[in-house]
Amino acid sequence: MTTFSFRLIATDGEARHGEITTPHGPVATPAFMPIGTQATVKGLAPETVRAAGADIVLGNTYHLMLRPGAERIAALGGLHKFMNWPHAILTDSGGFQVMSLSELRKIDERHVTFRSHLDGAMVELSPERAVEIQALLGADIAMQLDECVKLPAARADIERAMRLSLRWAERCKRAFGDGGGRALFGIVQGGDDAGLRGESVRALVDIGFHGYAIGGLAVGESPEVTLRVVEEVAPALPADRLRYLMGVGTPENLLDAVARGIDMFDCVLPTRNGRHGVAFTRRGPVSLKNARHAADPRPLDEESACAAARTYSRAYLHHLVKANEMLGAMLLSEINVAYYQELMAGMRKAIAAGRFHDFAAEAKAAWAQGDLPPQ
Amino acid sequence: MTTFSFRLIATDGEARHGEITTPHGPVATPAFMPIGTQATVKGLAPETVRAAGADIVLGNTYHLMLRPGAERIAALGGLHKFMNWPHAILTDSGGFQVMSLSELRKIDERHVTFRSHLDGAMVELSPERAVEIQALLGADIAMQLDECVKLPAARADIERAMRLSLRWAERCKRAFGDGGGRALFGIVQGGDDAGLRGESVRALVDIGFHGYAIGGLAVGESPEVTLRVVEEVAPALPADRLRYLMGVGTPENLLDAVARGIDMFDCVLPTRNGRHGVAFTRRGPVSLKNARHAADPRPLDEESACAAARTYSRAYLHHLVKANEMLGAMLLSEINVAYYQELMAGMRKAIAAGRFHDFAAEAKAAWAQGDLPPQ
Numbered sequence: 002m003t004t005f006s007f008r009l010i011a012t013d014g015e016a017r018h019g020e021i022t023t024p025h026g027p028v029a030t031p032a033f034m035p036i037g038t039q040a041t042v043k044g045l046a047p048e049t050v051r052a053a054g055a056d057i058v059l060g061n062t063y064h065l066m067l068r069p070g071a072e073r074i075a076a077l078g079g080l081h082k083f084m085n086w087p088h089a090i091l092t093d094s095g096g097f098q099v100m101s102l103s104e105l106r107k108i109d110e111r112h113v114t115f116r117s118h119l120d121g122a123m124v125e126l127s128p129e130r131a132v133e134i135q136a137l138l139g140a141d142i143a144m145q146l147d148e149c150v151k152l153p154a155a156r157a158d159i160e161r162a163m164r165l166s167l168r169w170a171e172r173c174k175r176a177f178g179d180g181g182g183r184a185l186f187g188i189v190q191g192g193d194d195a196g197l198r199g200e201s202v203r204a205l206v207d208i209g210f211h212g213y214a215i216g217g218l219a220v221g222e223s224p225e226v227t228l229r230v231v232e233e234v235a236p237a238l239p240a241d242r243l244r245y246l247m248g249v250g251t252p253e254n255l256l257d258a259v260a261r262g263i264d265m266f267d268c269v270l271p272t273r274n275g276r277h278g279v280a281f282t283r284r285g286p287v288s289l290k291n292a293r294h295a296a297d298p299r300p301l302d303e304e305s306a307c308a309a310a311r312t313y314s315r316a317y318l319h320h321l322v323k324a325n326e327m328l329g330a331m332l333l334s335e336i337n338v339a340y341y342q343e344l345m346a347g348m349r350k351a352i353a354a355g356r357f358h359d360f361a362a363e364a365k366a367a368w369a370q371g372d373l374p375p376q
Numbered sequence: 377m378t379t380f381s382f383r384l385i386a387t388d389g390e391a392r393h394g395e396i397t398t399p400h401g402p403v404a405t406p407a408f409m410p411i412g413t414q415a416t417v418k419g420l421a422p423e424t425v426r427a428a429g430a431d432i433v434l435g436n437t438y439h440l441m442l443r444p445g446a447e448r449i450a451a452l453g454g455l456h457k458f459m460n461w462p463h464a465i466l467t468d469s470g471g472f473q474v475m476s477l478s479e480l481r482k483i484d485e486r487h488v489t490f491r492s493h494l495d496g497a498m499v500e501l502s503p504e505r506a507v508e509i510q511a512l513l514g515a516d517i518a519m520q521l522d523e524c525v526k527l528p529a530a531r532a533d534i535e536r537a538m539r540l541s542l543r544w545a546e547r548c549k550r551a552f553g554d555g556g557g558r559a560l561f562g563i564v565q566g567g568d569d570a571g572l573r574g575e576s577v578r579a580l581v582d583i584g585f586h587g588y589a590i591g592g593l594a595v596g597e598s599p600e601v602t603l604r605v606v607e608e609v610a611p612a613l614p615a616d617r618l619r620y621l622m623g624v625g626t627p628e629n630l631l632d633a634v635a636r637g638i639d640m641f642d643c644v645l646p647t648r649n650g651r652h653g654v655a656f657t658r659r660g661p662v663s664l665k666n667a668r669h670a671a672d673p674r675p676l677d678e679e680s681a682c683a684a685a686r687t688y689s690r691a692y693l694h695h696l697v698k699a700n701e702m703l704g705a706m707l708l709s710e711i712n713v714a715y716y717q718e719l720m721a722g723m724r725k726a727i728a729a730g731r732f733h734d735f736a737a738e739a740k741a742a743w744a745q746g747d748l749p750p751q
Contacts, residue, residue, distance in 0.1 A: 041703040
């Protein structure tokens with residue numbers, strides 16, 4: 002089996018273009034990972050996700066451990082086979098969603114205990130169990146279990162969670178062993194405090210991971226704080242390891258974070274907005290609910306690489322959204338995932354050509370221009 | 377533009393195999409039409425419907441006239457272009473759904489008046505307007521406006537509605553003119569009364585249509601009554617014209633009706649059951665909600681012509697249905713539409729080979745055998 006590795010191909014300022022080798026094929030970076038929460042990217046067949054340009058998707062340990070269960074997926078041949086996605090998969094550790102979705106959670110040194118949002122059963126998740134679950138799923142990239150604190154928070158709370166996350170990082174590393182060619186990422190915590198973030202980085206690098214995620218962002222802080230933390234943390238991370246900004250974000254967030262040295266992203270926005278009638282396009286977001294589209298025969302974007310964005314009229318997409326037809330959510334999710342992938346491909350090409358700054362300026366100018374004027 | 381025509385290719389007992397020529401391509405009969413109520417077959421991209429084997433879909437005049445409106449669809453280039461379905465389309469007249477969906481409906485000689493279920497607006501639908509709407513949509517096959525009575529009903533009510541439907545049939549024929557190469561079908565009414573059905577047939581044939589539908593069935597009567605009416609009506613219809621049994625049915629209903637000389641069908645079952653976790657297979661219906669599938673690695677049917685039925689495990693389909701994921705409804709709708717098309721293709725081949733009786737017996741035996749035993 003191919004062993005996980007990462008190779009930097011080009012840099013342009015802080016922006017980086019590279020390639021990950023995984024047991025399930027290559028992943029070009031910077032990479033955006035569509036989210037396959039419950040072993041499916043919502044509203045999209047796996048071949049549609051692939052055709053949209055994705056090399057890798059994210060699976061949610063929290064959801065999958067509760068339903069259908071990690072042991073069941075392992076018995077069925079692993080998550081790749083289960084969801085018919087033969088390409089790379091990263092799984093989160095479950096920690097973030099334990100905090101956001103479950104009730105009656107209790108954290109102690111050993112583990113987090115929580116009540117399942119599905120059937121009320123009490124469930125334990127330790128660093129060792131998080132690593133075990135992700136091995137059962139067969140993730141190409143596993144994440145350490147961490148404790149994520151919503152911002153704003155008191156410095157003492159942020160510090161306590163950061164230090165617990167470091168101790169859990171060590172336990173995850175030990176439990177992971179050599180991982181059989183798969184990768185384990187540590188997660189930098191420390192909230193909006195530069196000192197705590199720096200301490201987290203140094204300790205994680207000492208432990209040693211295949212990549213480092215920046216966690217605890219996109220949890221209520223302002224966009225300025227997000228970017229400042231990324232600016233502080235990214236340069237402190239080893240250049241030959243991957244950098245993953247968790248839970249981010251809008252197309253603009255992606256440009257800004259790649260400009261600051263981030264390699265990987267995940268976010269529900271493309272599929273969630275697609276289900277709510279909003280398309281991402283070269284000219285910014287477009288709400289298909291808006292009545293101005295009702296009689297518009299033009300496609301969403303005739304220059305898109307995505308056939309759905311070129312084929313269907315705005316009037317038809319508007320109709321599907323108004324009529325609450327599944328096909329509306331399906332097509333807009335496809336269009337959005339494809340737009341995100343097109344944006345990442347553009348960034349990679351621009352970095353390789355040494356023109357990332359211009360590419361970012363052009364993309365932002367096009368978004369600022371806004372959607373096509375009415376006919 | 378190609379002009380509508382029908383050619384009988386083979387008969388086997390009462391069962392008929394033929395080919396319809398339409399302005400939007402050929403339709404092999406016996407044909408099953410998936411229902412595209414609101415200009416989309418629920419949960420399926422049009423290329424998926426095509427790949428499943430459908431030559432023709434049905435559009436609902438009632439829904440489309442209310443939203444987005446027939447004039448709007450015409451301005452956008454017609455229904456084929458609007459929904460990106462370049463193949464044949466039959467539209468119903470709206471009459472049936474006025475009766476079943478709208479409130480405050482009032483029928484008089486001139487037209488039916490009803491309150492839209494969407495915005496409460498009062499809307500009129502006359503025979504002439506029904507024909508006009510279907511021309512605006514660009515349907516390859518339009519249906520006359522009729523009045524459909526739910527069974528059981530008093531003979532006097534059935535008779536009154538049948539006679540009104542005949543007068544409306546004449547008005548539709550007049551309004552339709554030469555139809556520019558498109559087709560208009562009359563609808564046989566008369567409930568479960570053989571005498572009234574016979575009178576309806578004779579009067580409609582006198583007016584002259586490209587095809588004849590049997591309406592007013594699958595509206596509450598027993599399966600025995602449905603089949604008896606089909607047995608009485610079908611042989612009385614001209615052999616060189618199409619025979620369409622509206623709103624039917626299960627796979628078994630289709631076999632039984634083809635055996636009695638029916639050429640065309642429509643029904644919501646494949647997509648509706650798909651959205652509710654039930655798959656149609658060679659071995660009968662299978663509920664994926666059932667816990668017996670939870671750990672089953674086998675595909676639904678490894679001999680299916682539909683890739684989705686061969687690719688995904690029962691455990692995965694069960695998971696998607698339990699987790700209420702869109703992909704579950706999408707895959708099961710695809711599998712069901714494909715199964716219906718595979719069944720129709722099997723019937724056509726069997727009729728051409730003079731072995732329809734054996735084919736029907738084999739299909740029923742396989743259904744009776746039931747789903748695979750647990751592993």
